[in-house]
Amino acid sequence: MDILKSxxxxxxIINLLRFKMGxxxxxxxKLDYVSRACCKCPVSLSLFKRSLxxxxxxxxxxxxxAGSGATGSGGSGCLMAGGxxxxxxxxxxxxxxxxAPRALSSYRRVSSASVCASxxxxxxxxxxxxxxxxxxxxxxxxxAVIESLDGxxxxxxxxxxxxxxxxxxxxxxxxxxxxxKVPMLNDFHTYLYQPDWCFTESQEKDRRVLEDFPTISxxxxxxxxxxxxVISDICHRMGMGMAEFLEKKVGTMKEWDLYCHYVAGLVGIxxxxxxxxxxxxxxxxxxxxxxxxxMGLFLQKTNIIRxxxxxxxxxxxxxxxxxxxxxxxxxxxxxKPEKLESALSCLNLLVTDALRHVPDVLTYLVRLRNQSIxxxxxxxxxxxxxxxxxxxxxxxxxxxVVKIRKGQAVTLMMDATSMEAxxxxxxxxxQELLQKVSTTDPSRAKTLHILGVIAEKSAPLQPALQSKxxxxxxxxxxxxxxxxxxxWQYLSAxxxxxxxxxxxxxxxxxxx
Ligand code: IN0
Numbered sequence: 001m002d003i004l005k006s007x008x009x010x011x012x013i014i015n016l017l018r019f020k021m022g023x024x025x026x027x028x029x030k031l032d033y034v035s036r037a038c039c040k041c042p043v044s045l046s047l048f049k050r051s052l053x054x055x056x057x058x059x060x061x062x063x064x065x066a067g068s069g070a071t072g073s074g075g076s077g078c079l080m081a082g083g084x085x086x087x088x089x090x091x092x093x094x095x096x097x098x099x100a101p102r103a104l105s106s107y108r109r110v111s112s113a114s115v116c117a118s119x120x121x122x123x124x125x126x127x128x129x130x131x132x133x134x135x136x137x138x139x140x141x142x143x144a145v146i147e148s149l150d151g152x153x154x155x156x157x158x159x160x161x162x163x164x165x166x167x168x169x170x171x172x173x174x175x176x177x178x179x180x181k182v183p184m185l186n187d188f189h190t191y192l193y194q195p196d197w198c199f200t201e202s203q204e205k206d207r208r209v210l211e212d213f214p215t216i217s218x219x220x221x222x223x224x225x226x227x228x229x230v231i232s233d234i235c236h237r238m239g240m241g242m243a244e245f246l247e248k249k250v251g252t253m254k255e256w257d258l259y260c261h262y263v264a265g266l267v268g269i270x271x272x273x274x275x276x277x278x279x280x281x282x283x284x285x286x287x288x289x290x291x292x293x294x295m296g297l298f299l300q301k302t303n304i305i306r307x308x309x310x311x312x313x314x315x316x317x318x319x320x321x322x323x324x325x326x327x328x329x330x331x332x333x334x335x336k337p338e339k340l341e342s343a344l345s346c347l348n349l350l351v352t353d354a355l356r357h358v359p360d361v362l363t364y365l366v367r368l369r370n371q372s373i374x375x376x377x378x379x380x381x382x383x384x385x386x387x388x389x390x391x392x393x394x395x396x397x398x399x400x401v402v403k404i405r406k407g408q409a410v411t412l413m414m415d416a417t418s419m420e421a422x423x424x425x426x427x428x429x430x431q432e433l434l435q436k437v438s439t440t441d442p443s444r445a446k447t448l449h450i451l452g453v454i455a456e457k458s459a460p461l462q463p464a465l466q467s468k469x470x471x472x473x474x475x476x477x478x479x480x481x482x483x484x485x486x487x488w489q490y491l492s493a494x495x496x497x498x499x500x501x502x503x504x505x506x507x508x509x510x511x512x
Contacts, residue, residue, distance in 0.1 A: 127215050127218055127219050127222075128155060128158075128219055130212070130215050131155075131158055131159060131162055131215065131216060131219050132147070132158060134162055134165075134208060134209055134212070134216070135158050135161060135162060137206075137208070138161075138162075138165055138206055138209070141409075141413070142161075142380075145375060145376050145379055146158055146161060146376065148372050148375065148376070149372045149373065149376055150278075150280055150370060150372045150373075151278055151280065152223075152224065152227075152278065153274060153275065153278040153280055153372075153373075155219070155223065156223055156224075156227040156231070156274050156277075156278070157271065157274060157376075159216065159219055159220050159223060159227075159231065160227075160230075160231050160234075160270060160271070160274065162209055162216045163192065163216065163220065163231060163235055164234075164235070164238070164267060165206055165209050166188075166209045166210050166213060166216065167185070167188050167235060167238060167239055167242070168206075168263070169202060169204045169206045169207060169209060169210055170184055170185060170188065170199070170202070170210070171185060171242045171246075171263075172204055173202050173203060173204050174314075174315075175201075175202070175203045176201070176202070178246060178247075181243075181246060182243045182246060182247070184199075185239040185240070185242045185243040185246070186239055186240055186243050187239070188235055188236075188239040189232050189233075189235040189236035189239060191213065191217065192217050192220050192221070192228075192231070192232055192235065193217070193221070194217070195214060195217065195218065195221075196214060197213055197214070197217065198210060198211055198212065198213045198214055199211070199213065224277075226277040227274060227277060230270050230273040230274055230277060231270065231274075233270075234266050234267070234269065234270035237262070237266055238262055238263065238266045238267075241258075241259075241261070241262025241263070241266070242262060242263065244262070245259050245262065249317060249321065250317065250318055250319070250320045250321070251320065251321045251322060252320060252321075252322045253320050253322050253323065253353065255320060256301075256318075256320035256322075256323075256353075257297065259318070260296065260297045260300040260301055260304075261293055261296070261297065263296075263300060264296030264297060264299055264300030265292070265293035265294075265295075265296040265297050265300075266293075266296065267296050268292035268293055268294070268295035268296035268297075269289050269292045269293060269296075271292070271295075271377075272285050272286045272288070272289075272291075272292040272295075273286040274286075275368075275370075275373055280369075280370040280372075280373055281367075281368060281369065281370060281373060282367065282369070284367065285364075285367055285368070288364075288367075290360070291360050291363055291364040291367075292364065294357040294360030294361060294364070295357075295360070295361055295364055295377065295381070297354075297357050298354060298357035298358065298360075298361055298381065298384055299380055299381070299384050301350070301353065301354035301357070302354055302384040302385075302387050302388050302391075303384075304318040304319065304350075305319075305347065305350050305351060305354060305388065305391055305397070306387055306391055306397065306401075306402055308334070308335075308347075308397050308398060309335065309397070309398060309399065309400065309401070310401070312331055312332050312335065317331050319331055319346070319350065320350075323346055323349050323350055323353075324346050326345075326346070326349075327339075327342035327343070327345055327346045328342055328343075328346070334346060334398055335398045335399070340395055340398070343395070343397075343398050344393055344395065344441075345441060345442050345443070347391065347392070347393070347394070347397055347398075348392060348393055348441050348442075348443050348447065349442070349443045351388055351391060351392045351447075352443045352446050352447045352450060354388055355388070355433075355447070355450045355451070355454065356450055358385070358426065358450075358454045358457075359453055359454060359457045361381050362422075362423070362426070362454075362457050362458060363457075364377070365377060365378055365381070365419060365422060366419055371417070374417070374418075374419075375416065375417055378416040378417070378422050379412070379413055379416050381416075381422075382412045382415075382416045382422060382425045382426070383404070383409060383412055383413075385425070385426060385429045386404045386408060386409075386412060386429060387402070387404055388429075388433075389429045389432050389433050389436075390402050390403070390404050392433055392436050393436050393437075393438060393441070412425065423458040423459075424458075426454060426458040427455065427458050427459075430451050430454050430455055430458070433447070433451060434448075434451055437451075
């Protein structure tokens with residue numbers, strides 16, 4: 001069935017077959033054994049040699065982390081669970097040509113002590129092994145990306161993920177009365193230092209992490225202090241933010257940003273601080289909380305947009321009233337067939353708002369120098385953009401679940417391993433979005449504007465422009481064409497608006 005859906009996308013079919021035969025680890029980009037100081041086993045030599053861990057010599061903002069995707073071992077079928085915290089999503093066409101790394105001479109190797117998933121798990125204690133099992137049970141494809149992280153960062157991110165998953169499970173559990181849930185969320189960070197704390201009354205799918213929280217908290221306490229401080233601080237701030245929003249709804253666009261900051265922006269801030277603490281990323285990555293916040297906001301807004309139906313059916317409302325209030329009396333009304341036009345206008349307004357974060361995402365990714373961190377960060381972002389593009393102007397958001405093809409997801413996972421490839425993928429989805437912008441959509445001018453900004457930002461970066469051959473590369477041409485097309489459409493929309501010939505219903509949104 002998945003293969004049928006990928007008909008017309010031959011590369012997806014091949015990638016899908018690799019995935020079906022070997023699981024997500026067979027399509028995960030693997031890292032060079034050279035960088036994996038702890039790894040001595042021959043299996044990992046043959047597996048990890050597929051790509052080089054390389055980074056540009058220059059530390060200017062125009063460089064890129066590079067290296068090509070490759071294959072690895074083991075694993076079973078996995079892609080995409082449900083839920084906002086690591087929910088499901090799937091993707092588009094590949095960017096193979098541009099995924100090729102730059103000339104090796106322009107990069108230096110980065111070495112780091114690291115733990116290899118195939119040989120070093122034997123040396124791992126039972127507690128940590130259990131944690132990786134929980135990680136795989138909640139999200140197998142994402143677990144594979146976490147397991148590929150270098151050095152002790154890998155355990156730190158695994159524990160961070162499980163702690164956040166536990167907090168999220170408490171927030172989501174509608175069977176916990178508010179008077180009990182609020183103090184639980186506020187105090188959650190203190191449970192990290194209470195060896196026996198656990199919660200056995202949850203009805204949620206992921207309740208196991210709460211039932212066996214002592215195993216997770218014990219491993220947390222074994223982490224280096226630099227990691228513990230970050231995880232505990234983020235957990236504290238997120239718990240308080242979640243508690244705040246249990247008692248109020250997401251009203252304004254500003255509140256939408258704030259809610260997403262608590263549940264996802266803080267994840268980006270925490271991860272960035274963990275990257276810097278591991279010394280695998282520059283201190284600046286951990287310090288720039290604005291960019292880190294945008295990484296999380298882009299993912300979370302995409303989840304919220306995609307999950308409209310599931311959330312409203314379960315009595316949850318994450319779409320901001322300031323947006324849907326322009327088009328309907330009640331959020332649920334957007335699902336009524338007679339409301340389709342309004343529903344699409346609201347949807348497109350929110351997609352446009354989410355797209356605002358893409359330029360920051362690009363700036364953030366450019367700063368990353370470590371290949372394993374780059375893959376870890378880039379894969380969810382390109383998946384989110386693919387999902388957003390699939391949702392744009394799509395009536396299915398109000399009648400079912402919008403999914404990207406599994407072959408598309410696999411291909412994106414394999415491709416998003418260099419800045420050039422990510423820029424190409426972003427350019428392709430921007431083109432896809434541009435083709436879908438309707439002349440009557442109230443947010444049209446804003447959508448075209450942000451697509452123009454994204455096109456400009458995802459055009460090849462300065463050093464590449466110095467090379468004559470790059471001027472003729474398909475990536476450069478398609479980015480240039482996209483920029484020209486967006487500029488033309490944007491100008492037409494603005495002129496039409498000035499002449500009063502278009503129907504523009506959407507008011508100005510804060511932050512635009
Ligand atoms: C994540 C994020 C995540 C990864 C890398 C860098 C990030 C920077 C800022 C913020 C979040 C970042 O990624 C996962 C991705 C995920 O779970 N994917 C699902 C599939 C899917 O499509 O949702 C999977 O099963 O593979 C993510 O969505 N979240 C998350 C949670 C914890 C951590 Cl440590 C990292 C959840 C959320 C709410 C978006 C932050």
